[in-house]
Amino acid sequence: MSVADAYREALATGRARPDDDQARLVEKLNVLAKTLEARQQTRRSGWFSRFRRNSDGEMPRGLYIHGPVGRGKTMLMDLFFGAVHCAPKRRIHFHAFMQDVHARLAAARQSNGDPLAPVADAIAGDAQLLCLDEFQVTDIADAMILGRLFEALFARGLVLVATSNLAPSELYRDGLNRQLFLPFIALLERQLDIAALAGVTDYRLGRIKAHESFVAPLGPEADRRLREMWDLLTDSAEGETMELDLLGRKLHVPRAAHGCARFTFPELCEKPLGAPDYLAIARTFRTIFVSAIPALGPAKRNEAKRFIILIDTLYDAGCRLVASSAQPPEAIYPAGDHRLEFARTVSRLREMQSASWWGKKIAET
Ligand SMILES: Nc1ncnc2c1ncn2[C@@H]1O[C@H](COP(=O)(O)OP(=O)(O)OP(=O)(O)O)[C@@H](O)[C@H]1O
Numbered sequence: 001m002s003v004a005d006a007y008r009e010a011l012a013t014g015r016a017r018p019d020d021d022q023a024r025l026v027e028k029l030n031v032l033a034k035t036l037e038a039r040q041q042t043r044r045s046g047w048f049s050r051f052r053r054n055s056d057g058e059m060p061r062g063l064y065i066h067g068p069v070g071r072g073k074t075m076l077m078d079l080f081f082g083a084v085h086c087a088p089k090r091r092i093h094f095h096a097f098m099q100d101v102h103a104r105l106a107a108a109r110q111s112n113g114d115p116l117a118p119v120a121d122a123i124a125g126d127a128q129l130l131c132l133d134e135f136q137v138t139d140i141a142d143a144m145i146l147g148r149l150f151e152a153l154f155a156r157g158l159v160l161v162a163t164s165n166l167a168p169s170e171l172y173r174d175g176l177n178r179q180l181f182l183p184f185i186a187l188l189e190r191q192l193d194i195a196a197l198a199g200v201t202d203y204r205l206g207r208i209k210a211h212e213s214f215v216a217p218l219g220p221e222a223d224r225r226l227r228e229m230w231d232l233l234t235d236s237a238e239g240e241t242m243e244l245d246l247l248g249r250k251l252h253v254p255r256a257a258h259g260c261a262r263f264t265f266p267e268l269c270e271k272p273l274g275a276p277d278y279l280a281i282a283r284t285f286r287t288i289f290v291s292a293i294p295a296l297g298p299a300k301r302n303e304a305k306r307f308i309i310l311i312d313t314l315y316d317a318g319c320r321l322v323a324s325s326a327q328p329p330e331a332i333y334p335a336g337d338h339r340l341e342f343a344r345t346v347s348r349l350r351e352m353q354s355a356s357w358w359g360k361k362i363a364e365t
Pocket residue numbers: 015016017018019022067068069070071072073074075076163164165202203204344347
């Protein structure tokens with residue numbers, strides 16, 4: 001089934017409502033899928049070296065899809081990823097990808113020489129098509145490696161498809177040493193078609209129904225509701241403490257039972273935890289309880305950043321979230337350095353409260 005067929009099927013079965021902006025993007029994805037499939041054919045028939053590049057001497061152009069939250073970027077990329085016949089292919093969240101890159105670089109540094117070339121060989125060997133969800137650069141370590149890394153990956157024939165809330169020119173906007181990042185933006189603009197998906201409909205919002213999984217404000221009533229949810233999901237288990245193994249260290253889980261884990265906001269976001277920790281939690285548990293989310297003033301930029309990464313990670317892994325908070329999602333972090341990114345967090349917190357989110361997850365577990 002082609003990408004266009006898969007989209008038509010989603011429309012026909014009512015999984016997706018007709019949307020002109022999406023239809024145009026599907027057309028682009030459909031063309032890219034055909035180009036990739038043709039390249040694969042030529043490689044199979046041994047003409048790889050000759051046909052590796054298109055007639056104009058370029059690699060197949062990847063696609064960078066950007067736009068506001070809930071427009072269907074991830075849905076369409078996943079539809080494309082599922083339909084395209086291209087091997088090997090890999091679909092991964094940007095945070096998880098960068099974590100993998102840094103781990104591979106650290107391992108390659110053990111031997112002499114430039115670690116980048118062997119790492120690029122390995123990544124391009126694992127994927128000729130790389131789909132990265134939620135491209136976002138806020139970390140200087142990521143910013144400084146991306147240019148050389150993708151230069152090397154593109155040289156090895158890898159085609160990138162990415163989704164992001166930001167256009168390439170907006171990435172790492174107020175970042176440290178941004179001038180060193182600019183060549184990477186130029187590289188993206190040269191190698192990829194840049195497509196905005198910025199229709200009027202936030203589909204995530206449309207699905208929301210009141211659900212009791214996000215409780216505000218804090219207080220005895222909120223505590224009681226969280227306790228009730230815990231009892232419901234764990235058959236009233238007391239739970240036990242656990243240590244999750246992370247590269248070279250342990251992550252403490254204060255209470256765990258029946259696929260649920262319970263944390264307080266300070267335990268998760270006021271300590272120096274990061275994407276690897278949250279990923280380990282998301283992979284280990286189906287439902288995460290986060291209690292006592294405070295209002296975050298502009299000075300709490302680190303806490304806000306960690307909370308953004310936490311929610312992105314739980315969302316991407318399809319985890320269920322039960323939370324108690326001093327404020328409703330949109331009032332948690334109204335001002336500060338990360339407030340633009342936080343718009344996505346708000347949107348996700350809302351979707352993660354919806355009956356359909358819970359219904360879907362419950363059906364799977
Ligand atoms: N045309 C559509 N009709 C109905 N539902 C849709 C449509 N497009 C997307 N959706 C649904 O809306 C929700 C949000 O879509 P998706 O996650 O792809 O948005 P996104 O653009 O990636 O958002 P974000 O920037 O937050 O990652 C998903 O549950 C998706 O299945």
